[in-house]
Amino acid sequence: MSLELKNVEKKVGIDTHIHPTSLKLEKNTINVLLGSTLAGKTTLMQIMAGLDKPTSGEIWFDGKNVTGMKVQKRNCSMVYQQFINYPNYTVYENIASPLVITGVKDDEIKQRVGKVAELLKLSAMLNKKPDELSGGQQQRTALARALVKDSDLILLDEPLANLDFKLREELREELPKLFEDRDCIVVYATTEPSDALMIGGNTATLLEGKVIQYGKTLEVYNKPENLISAKVFSDPPMNIAEITKRGDNCKFTDNDVQWKSSAKIKDGTYKIGIRPHNITTYKEGNNSVEINGKVQISELSGSESLIHFTNGNLSWVSLSNGTQQKNVGEDTKLYMNTDEFLYFDQNNRLVNNG
Amino acid sequence: MNKTINQKAWYFVIPVFVLVAFNAAIPLMTVVNYSFQETFGNNVFAWEGTRWFKQILLSERFHASLGRQFAFTFIILLIQIPLGIAIALTMPKKGWGVPVCLILMSMPLLIPWNVVGAMWNIFALPDIGFLGYTLNSVGFDYNFTQQPGDAWFTTILMDVWHWTSLVVLLSYAGLNSIQPAYYQAAEIDGASRWATFRYIELPKMKKVLTLAILLRFMDSFMIYTEPFVLTGGGPGNTTAFLSIDLVKMALGQFDLGPAAAMSLIYFFIVLLVCWVFYNLMMKNEAQS
CATH class of the missing domain: 3.40.50.300 (P-loop containing nucleotide triphosphate hydrolases)
Structure with a gap:
């Protein structure tokens, strides 16, 4: 059947x-x-x-x-x-x-x-x-x-x-x-x-x-x-940014944040998708990278904290466990778990597959 | 919070008091006044107690017109409610047909009552009216000015023409508030068209239908202008409904005392029926 x-x-x-x-x-x-x-x-x-x-x-x-x-x-x-x-x-x-x-x-x-x-x-x-x-x-x-x-x-x-x-x-x-x-x-x-x-x-x-x-x-x-599939299957919305990769080194186009990537992909320009729960107020995973953010909105739901922040042109959402009290307009440090990054090519196809 | 005391605010209520007094209270009290007294003109009154009430309640004339009134109301409800629902069910739910149907349906409701009466009078005249002439030429012996049956037929037809639209519009609104998912669910269950009507549409229309019945009851029970213009209560007294009979008594015969008593009885009947209806509606409300 x-x-x-x-x-x-x-x-x-x-x-x-x-x-x-x-x-x-x-x-x-x-x-x-x-x-x-x-x-x-x-x-x-x-x-x-x-x-x-x-x-x-x-x-x-x-x-x-x-x-x-x-x-x-x-x-x-x-x-x-x-x-x-x-x-x-x-x-x-x-x-x-x-x-x-x-x-x-x-x-x-x-x-x-x-x-x-x-x-x-x-x-x-x-x-x-x-x-x-x-x-x-x-x-x-x-x-x-x-x-x-x-x-x-x-x-x-x-x-x-x-x-x-x-x-x-x-x-x-x-x-x-x-x-x-x-x-x-x-x-x-x-x-x-x-x-x-x-x-x-x-x-x-x-x-x-x-x-x-x-x-x-x-x-x-x-x-x-x-x-597209990644965006549909992400709530809060997925954070997306353009990056360039040279060797193991990756870097955002819009700012100076850099990290080493083990993804087996060619050098070039990519888009990455980061789920909000992979950006947190505390370090997670072995390969986390720091990013500065200016707090725009801070929502507490009891067990989780949703922090909307900007960094240059990027306007992102992060989701952390526990109550993380932040004031609007405050400059804060957040940590991205680079192991969980999704890399998409110029045709929006996932490239770090497996 | 502290309540501000401002007795001057009472002045703002005065216009309403005056309006209600002139509009309702004073005329009603005048009627009450007449109903207990005999008047001889020149403002001479004599106390009669409940004599007029007894007289009206025992008079055959009142029984007859009350009977006619109930019969008329019952018949038009029996026709208009099912017909209205049936028309509402066949009306389109979307597309250009919706405004067309709605406008066509509202048209009779927009025509003044005396015009409706006059229209139907001319329409039904046996010698020159379209309806009367046609009926006669196909072999019916139709004459609403002389034969009671024809007079009733014409009056009822006129009321159906004039007021079914109201039931249609209310039912249509009720039907439109049913979510499409209900129909789909019934379809999935394999329910027949009748079952869909009986178990989904009818229960969902219950509130608007109660309202429609109440409105149509009140209106038809107090009907005056249309039959007055159409038949004038005739032939004889055969279409003299309560209000027509009342006006005849009050203004035709100038029996102000009995007419006032009859008005009050009439008023109490309407009030009683509305009260019963209201309670039934509230009871249903409380259940659900």
Whole structure:
């Protein structure tokens, strides 16, 4: 069982929503679609589900061409960012609804709903209406409706985006477990790189209707094929600068900071990408290099400190552990872990691969 | 925080007091005054107690017009609410059709009530009106000025034409506030068109529909201008709804006492229904 998009393209009027895309999702995998709003995640999911037809290209499921097949005929379910439940059905009736429609026997419905409700901690509120539940419970109900069907394809469109922080964390931890023993393909769309990392599986980075890179989540994160993929998969945003390399010596174009690089690449001009957590107020790794910065904004989130700083023309973000109190306008020293630098060539392709 | 004491601020409230007094309180008290007394002109009054109220409540004429009023309101609600929902469901959701439909729908609402009455009067005239003439020429014996059934038919048709749009616009607004994801979810579930309507659209429209029913109830229960211009309450008294009957009594027969009592009873019926509606709405609100 696999879901394969072959050169799928979607145009609406003169706008291209999805550029020709080929993607193969395997059975028993969780696949994250990672990209900002309007990157085409939802459109891509609707095409996968059959809610929307591609302008050109084919969709194959389980070795069969299902392009243009209606959603009712495919065995899939979807969970949305908004908490979508039938407003005047109880939680039980809501979860049971897809089974009732397909004509499953009452006994079996009861048993299956009970099982899913337990899994999602809804057993105590089966007789309540969605309006009486908290946002988290409403979304759990929607999730339960998606799971009870034993679908081949489960699509989750930013399911945690409308939840408050604590509930999001809680549900995010549970999600991968929910899909563990299921014979299905899960697609999970999100704007948050941290969601992708936490969920694991595979990740496709998207930008402006194009799939930039698809692969194992950690691989995509650690070795982005190109600068765009690296940017999409970085929050806070990745710091980028131009450098020149001569022998082992590297130097920023914009200032005098130098370091030795063990990257096996030719001499020349490169772009480097530095993730914010690789610039810290303390030394990390054996090859850290000092950089001066003028503090622009300093945000404390309790366990982490986000410091926006400038150095000449560079305007960067650093992320350190703990509370690092800095005053706006203060000159400070920060340390970059040069081992973690990503080097991109003039075509924005990653060069220090392995 | 310390409260500043400024008694002079009361002066600013005076205009509102005066306005409300002249606008509502004084006319209403005049009616109350009339309803308990007999007047002989020249400002001579005689105390009658609750006589007029008893008289009105026991009069067959009042029962008849009240009955007609309820029948009329019931019939137009029964037609306008489902029809309004049905039209709203078929209206386009995007594209150039939206403004076109909205403008077409608002048009009847913008026409003054007496003009609507006059329009339909001419439109329905059996000899020269388009509707009347057409009906007669295809074989119907149609004459709204002489046959009660035709008069009712025309009055109801007129009200449906005039006011269904309001229900359409409210329902349309209700429908548009439903997120597309609901429809997709129903589609994924394999729900039928009817199930989608019954379990998604209708519950989501509940609030605007309650409002639509309340508005249409009030308006139709107090209807005056349109049937007055169209039929004048006739033939006979067959389309004399409460307000028409009331005006006949007050200004036609100059029975100010009974008319005042009838006004108050009328007022209390409207108030009672609104109160019941309001409580039902609030009860639903509290549930959800």
